[in-house]
Amino acid sequence: MKYAPRNSFRDYTRDPEAICPFYQDVFGWRFKKFECGPIEYWTVTTGDDKEPGINGGLARPRVGQGPGTINTIAVPSLDQSIKKIEERGGKICVPKMEIPKVGCLAYAEDPAGNVFGFIEPHPTAK
DSSP: OOOOOEEEEEEEOSOHHHHHHHHHHHHOOEEEEEOSSSSOEEEEEOSOTTSSOOOEEEEOOOTTOOSEEEEEEEOSOHHHHHHHHHHTTOEEEEEEEEETTTEEEEEEEOTTSOEEEEEEEOTTOO
């Protein structure tokens, strides 16, 4: 079986604009508001692409969601992953959605209640 790599992280915070300077000053992270998606979102660059690590994003929590961090896993097929998650006792908590030029994304809860994202990247996405 080929392993699915952790692709990115999402930090959910009630005031993303206020928290950006903290991470920028402490860790040197760079933030850029992403204007193309379904929610207000900032991309986070955590370092040089030539170095190990992952980048991520910042957003406000959805209704009923608290602040926290969610990891996102890259998968070859979102539909096949949804099927496997449900067959193995997980549940889809945010259904499949398309993010233009990025890919198709969904969120699931594992049988222990841990939430994670999974994305089928768009063929032209970096």
